Structures are given as structure tokens and as C-alpha cells.
Amino acid sequence: MVKTRIGILGYGNLGRGVELACRQNDDLELVALFTRRDPASVHPLADSVTVYAADDLAAHADDVDVLVLCGGSANDLPEQTPACAQLFTVVDSFDTHANIPAHFAQVDAAAREGGQVAIISAGWDPGMFSLARLYAGCILPEGGDYTFWGRGVSQGHSDAIRRIPGVADARQYTVPVPEALEAVRSGQMPELSTRQKHTRECYVVAEEGADLAAIERAIVTMPNYFDEYDTTVTFISQEELDRDHAGIPHGGSVIRSGVTGEQGEHRHVVEYSLKLDSNPEFTGSVLAACARAAHRLAREGQTGCKTLFDIPPAYLSPRSAEDLRAHLL
Amino acid sequence: MVKTRIGILGYGNLGRGVELACRQNDDLELVALFTRRDPASVHPLADSVTVYAADDLAAHADDVDVLVLCGGSANDLPEQTPACAQLFTVVDSFDTHANIPAHFAQVDAAAREGGQVAIISAGWDPGMFSLARLYAGCILPEGGDYTFWGRGVSQGHSDAIRRIPGVADARQYTVPVPEALEAVRSGQMPELSTRQKHTRECYVVAEEGADLAAIERAIVTMPNYFDEYDTTVTFISQEELDRDHAGIPHGGSVIRSGVTGEQGEHRHVVEYSLKLDSNPEFTGSVLAACARAAHRLAREGQTGCKTLFDIPPAYLSPRSAEDLRAHLL
Numbered sequence: 079m080v081k082t083r084i085g086i087l088g089y090g091n092l093g094r095g096v097e098l099a100c101r102q103n104d105d106l107e108l109v110a111l112f113t114r115r116d117p118a119s120v121h122p123l124a125d126s127v128t129v130y131a132a133d134d135l136a137a138h139a140d141d142v143d144v145l146v147l148c149g150g151s152a153n154d155l156p157e158q159t160p161a162c163a164q165l166f167t168v169v170d171s172f173d174t175h176a177n178i179p180a181h182f183a184q185v186d187a188a189a190r191e192g193g194q195v196a197i198i199s200a201g202w203d204p205g206m207f208s209l210a211r212l213y214a215g216c217i218l219p220e221g222g223d224y225t226f227w228g229r230g231v232s233q234g235h236s237d238a239i240r241r242i243p244g245v246a247d248a249r250q251y252t253v254p255v256p257e258a259l260e261a262v263r264s265g266q267m268p269e270l271s272t273r274q275k276h277t278r279e280c281y282v283v284a285e286e287g288a289d290l291a292a293i294e295r296a297i298v299t300m301p302n303y304f305d306e307y308d309t310t311v312t313f314i315s316q317e318e319l320d321r322d323h324a325g326i327p328h329g330g331s332v333i334r335s336g337v338t339g340e341q342g343e344h345r346h347v348v349e350y351s352l353k354l355d356s357n358p359e360f361t362g363s364v365l366a367a368c369a370r371a372a373h374r375l376a377r378e379g380q381t382g383c384k385t386l387f388d389i390p391p392a393y394l395s396p397r398s399a400e401d402l403r404a405h406l407l
Numbered sequence: 408m409v410k411t412r413i414g415i416l417g418y419g420n421l422g423r424g425v426e427l428a429c430r431q432n433d434d435l436e437l438v439a440l441f442t443r444r445d446p447a448s449v450h451p452l453a454d455s456v457t458v459y460a461a462d463d464l465a466a467h468a469d470d471v472d473v474l475v476l477c478g479g480s481a482n483d484l485p486e487q488t489p490a491c492a493q494l495f496t497v498v499d500s501f502d503t504h505a506n507i508p509a510h511f512a513q514v515d516a517a518a519r520e521g522g523q524v525a526i527i528s529a530g531w532d533p534g535m536f537s538l539a540r541l542y543a544g545c546i547l548p549e550g551g552d553y554t555f556w557g558r559g560v561s562q563g564h565s566d567a568i569r570r571i572p573g574v575a576d577a578r579q580y581t582v583p584v585p586e587a588l589e590a591v592r593s594g595q596m597p598e599l600s601t602r603q604k605h606t607r608e609c610y611v612v613a614e615e616g617a618d619l620a621a622i623e624r625a626i627v628t629m630p631n632y633f634d635e636y637d638t639t640v641t642f643i644s645q646e647e648l649d650r651d652h653a654g655i656p657h658g659g660s661v662i663r664s665g666v667t668g669e670q671g672e673h674r675h676v677v678e679y680s681l682k683l684d685s686n687p688e689f690t691g692s693v694l695a696a697c698a699r700a701a702h703r704l705a706r707e708g709q710t711g712c713k714t715l716f717d718i719p720p721a722y723l724s725p726r727s728a729e730d731l732r733a734h735l736l
């Protein structure tokens with residue numbers, strides 16, 4: 079068995095998810111955590127993992143086979159991934175869909191310059207959902223794609239609510255509209271507006287004496303985040319929020335509905351769906367599998383930026399090709 | 408755009424499905440049909456397709472880029488695929504799971520000897536279901552796999568009923584047990600016996616004067632096919648069978664349920680499901696996408712036998728890597 083020595087840059091929810099995933103895979107050995115906090119304040123689950131300052135990354139290029147970047151897509155990864163890809167085989171979960179081509183170009187240039195492999199946008203969307211869209215589209219070229227998210231917590235929307243004056247804390251759930259899901263699953267290929275596909279549920283803790291009506295109005299009219307959706311706002315206490323909304327569940331469905339036949343008389347519906355108790359732990363598990371694949375690509379001498387679209391599925395697995403053919407094919 | 412010239416060997420339901428799929432893809436050009444019947448008796452949809460005798464295959468090795476083998480797994484493919492892989496880039500849908508390793512070895516040896524690429528076991532199970540099992544297993548190593556088939560027509564079980572004395576015609580549906588599906592989808596990871604997962608519905612046309620009780624007994628006690636299932640037998644007229652059971656629908660779900668977290672406290676459920684109006688047309692569409700991938704592998708100079716596990720997903724698509732990243736990732 080080939081062992082892959084893993085380093086993690088950034089030890090928030092996602093970094094912790096990668097750490098937990100490494101514990102489930104005998105061939106993935108977490109050896110180093112890199113943090114921008116004081117290393118003495120960071121405590122990984124296993125004593126065998128050394129914590130370094132992020133500034134010392136370059137000194138440890140030979141200590142890890144794959145560096146998994148667990149920063150945010152808005153502020154961290156656009157700089158971190160290209161910088162690290164010059165020195166390390168890297169994997170990230172860059173998820174700002176509109177900026178993927180630009181991110182790819184920058185990471186690809188850096189990785190080629192450094193003779194490294196980089197895998198970007200690994201996770202579930204982008205990631206597993208993207209694969210579902212790609213495969214189904216190749217099989218059913220005449221059809222339509224539908225992606226539903228939820229029921230699950232949107233961190234970005236929760237943060238947007240927390241920035242409103244008078245809000246102490248908040249949790250936002252994205253919820254697919256059941257009738258829309260059913261219509262798509264039936265193969266009808268409906269045209270659906272943003273409002274028809276998802277609703278948004280907001281659980282808000284207000285500061286004492288805050289103007290609740292003003293908070294609600296600020297939420298439901300917020301451009302880009304809420305104005306195109308049917309949004310419900312429920313004010314609850316901090317205790318209720320902590321008790322009932324502490325988890326980070328998510329999920330959703332990618333559905334492709336298409337036709338075949340002489341006159342398109344046969345309908346087919348392909349659905350890939352996820353129900354996740356922990357968004358960051360599932361995403362971390364995808365990153366871990368991609369780290370294994372990245373190490374294999376690097377051992378083959380490949381360089382440059384890749385996505386899940388470019389990776390033979392077997393490369394994600396610790397099992398041999400023979401084993402996979404005999405037991406999973 | 409690279410054009411791929413397709414040949415089809417065997418023009419039954421599956422061959423017809425591949426033919427229809429080629430019409431949906433501008434880059435796939437069906438140029439030749441090879442048949443064991445009298446070529447004059449075979450009429451492809453387009454006049455531009457030439458029909459040849461299967462015996463003349465070798466003379467046309469330069470006329471097609473990929474030969475799609477549409478024979479049966481029991482009797483045709485074990486001989487056809489290795490024989491053809493010496494001369495052609497080939498794709499087949501070999502689906503006898505237990506014999507895949509042996510088939511792979513024979514096809515691999517033949518393809519390497521001929522300097523060709525072969526893709527075997529393309530379809531939905533094996534095929535898309537196998538990919539679903541592989542990906543989900545890589546992400547959630549601590550978990551369980553469940554595959555449900557149906558509601559759909561099993562050709563093999565229908566044939567088995569037709570071989571019973573007194574049976575004129577029959578159609579068998581494999582049906583998942585709803586309670587079992589729900590239990591798995593909830594993340595419970597139940598242990599399920601064969602009987603608990605699927606039921607079998609048989610619609611039988613009896614010959615005049617046949618002993619219906621004897622036929623029913625012969626069906627429900629038939630080893631391997633029915634004895635381990637709860638089976639219902641309904642006798643109907645030939646008219647009813649032709650009217651209500653003419654289609655070849657199928658589908659099913661691959662579900663992986665697994666846990667992450669410090670103590671496995673977070674459950675995740677990954678489901679890939681298909682609802683297909685036409686089993687052979689969907690399978691034919693998978694074969695067509697794999698033919699595109701096979702041609703690309705061949706152009707790269709690769710040789711030997713591959714499965715969907717070995718193929719970068721983007722190779723199945725006619726779209727460029729840039730286009731896929733910008734619009735599907």
C-alpha cells in the first residue's frame with residue numbers, strides 16, 4: 079500500500095473534516111497542520127500531528143506528499159492555491175463557480191512552473207454534483223439539468239443576516255420546493271424560476287430592544303441573497319439556536335431528465351442526491367480522496383491543474399484495479 | 408470537432424439503442440452495421456449506413472474508428488469482444504458480474520496484441536451504477552452499499568418463465584420493496600435479505616388448456632430465479648401483455664450510507680438513481696459515450712482493456728475541457 083503523507087493548511091471546520099477523513103483511511107497519514115493562528119493554540123486529534131505556522135510552509139515541502147488547502151474561496155484560496163502549487167502537490171475546494179476558469183488558469187500556471195499537480199474545486203458542488211451533471215449530460219444529450227440544494231445550512235446567507243444591525247446570531251436553511259422537485263423527478267422538464275425552486279428559512283436571534291420588523295424587512299429584501307426567494311424569518315432565543323440549529327447539515331439533488339428514441343418518445347431521469355449530516359466533514363472526505371488521486375498523478379510525473387473531470391475514478395480509491403473490477407463493477 | 412466513425416455489431420434492441428444515440432450526437436457518425444442475419448433483411452434508420460455480414464468484419468477494420476458490440480453477455484461477447492479487439496477499438500456492455508475479471512483478462516490480452524483499446528462492461532449496471540458505488544465508497548469508507556433494481560423488466564427472468572411448459576409468453580418485473588428503500592435512505596444501514604429487498608411480479612400468458620397451478624408453482628419455486636423472492640404470478644391474455652407490457656423500462660438506485668466524525672456521529676446518504684423508459688436505449692447511450700472515449704484513448708496511443716473506472720469523465724463528453732469547467736463544474 080502506498081502511504082500518502084497529508085498536510086492541512088487551515089484548521090477550521092473543513093480542515094477538521096479532512097483530519098477526520100484521514101483517520102478513516104489507512105493509506106492517508108496526516109502529518110502536519112499549518113495555521114495562521116499561534117501553533118501552540120491549535121490541538122489536532124492525534125499527538126503524531128505537528129502544528130506549524132503557515133509562514134513556515136516552504137520549509138516543509140518535503141515533509142508532506144499532498145497539501146490540502148482548507149481556506150475560504152472568497153479570500154484565501156485565490157492567493158493560497160497558486161502560491162502553494164509551486165511547492166506542493168495541492169488539493170482545494172474552490173467553490174466560487176463563476177471564477178473557476180480564472181482560478182484554474184492561475185493554479186495551472188503555478189503548478190506547471192513548480193512541476194507539481196493541483197486538483198481544484200473538489201467537494202460536492204463543485205465536485206460530486208459536477209460529475210453527476212457531466213456523466214448524465216454525456217449519456218442524455220437531449221435533456222435538461224436541474225440542481226436543487228438543501229435542506230441545508232448556507233453559511234454565506236447566515237453570515238449575511240448576521241451583518242444586519244440588531245442581529246446577534248442567525249442560521250439560514252436553503253430548502254427545495256417539494257412540488258418543483260417532484261415535477262422534475264417525473265421527467266416533465268418544467269421551466270422553473272429561482273423562486274419556484276427554493277425557499278429560504280431564517281432563524282434569527284435579535285439583540286435586546288432591536289426592531290424586529292426592520293430586521294425582517296432587511297432580510298427578505300436583501301439583493302442577491304433573499305429578494306428573489308420566498309423567505310420566512312423566525313425569531314428565536316440564543317438558547318434555541320444553540321440547541322436546535324448547531325449542526326451543519328446540507329445536501330441536494332442533481333437531476334437530468336432527457337429523452338431517447340426515434341421521436342424522443344422515451345423519457346429517462348437520472349438523479350444524484352446527497353443527505354449530509356455534516357457539510358464540512360463530507361467535503362473533507364472528498365478532499366481526502368482527491369489527495370490520494372493527486373499523489374498518484376504526481377507519482378506518474380504529471381503536472382498542472384486538474385479537476386475531478388480529469389481524474390480516472392479508480393485513482394480516488396485505495397483499492398487495486400483488479401479488486402475494484404471484481405467487487406464494484 | 409473530432410468525428411468518430413461508429414460500427415455496430417448486432418442489430419437487436421441494444422444495437423438499435425446505439426444507432427439512436429449516434430443520431431443525438433453530432434460527433435458520432437454511424438457508418439456500418441454488421442449482422443449475422445442476411446444483410447439485405449436489415450434496415451437501419453439512415454440510408455447512409457451500410458449493412459455488412461458479420462463474417463466480413465475484418466475487411467472493414469479501416470472503415471470504422473470504434474466498433475460497438477451489441478451481442479449478449481451469455482453467448483456472444485465472451486468470444487466476440489476478444490476476437491474483435493485484435494482488429495478494432497471496441498466497446499461492449501458485458502454484464503455477467505461474476506465473469507468480469509475473466510472477460511477483462513481475455514479482452515486485455517487481445518487488445519494489447521492488436522494494439523487496440525477496448526472498453527468493457529459499459530452500461531448502467533455494470534456501468535453508471537458501478538461508478539456510483541466506486542465514488543461513494545471512496546468518500547465514505549465507513550459505510551454500506553445497497554443496490555436496488557427496478558421497477559423494471561428483467562429479460563432473463565422473463566425468458567426463464569417462457570421456458571416453462573404451457574407458457575406462451577411472459578413479462579417479469581423486478582420491484583424494490585418500498586420499506587427497504589426507505590430504511591436505507593434514512594441512513595439506518597439495515598441488514599437486508601434477498602427477499603427483503605425485492606419482489607418479483609410475473610405476467611404470464613398460458614397456452615390453452617395449460618395447468619395454471621402447475622405453472623405458478625414452477626415459477627415461484629424456480630431455483631436462483633424466484634425461490635428466494637416473494638413472487639406474484641398474474642395470468643393475462645396475449646392482448647393484455649402486448650397492450651400493457653410492451654415497453655422495456657428499468658432503473659434502480661445505488662445507495663451508500665456512511666458515517667464521519669470523531670465517533671461516527673454524522674450520517675451521510677449518497678444515492679444515484681435511474682428511471683428509464685427504455686433500458687436498451689439508455690444502455691445504448693452509455694455505449695455511445697464510451698465509444699467517444701475509446702476513440703480518444705486510441706488517438707492517444709493507449710492500448711489494452713479499460714472500464715469506466717479507468718476513464719477520465721471528461722473523455723465521455725464532446726465538449727472541451729474549458730467548456731466543461733466553465734459550465735458544468
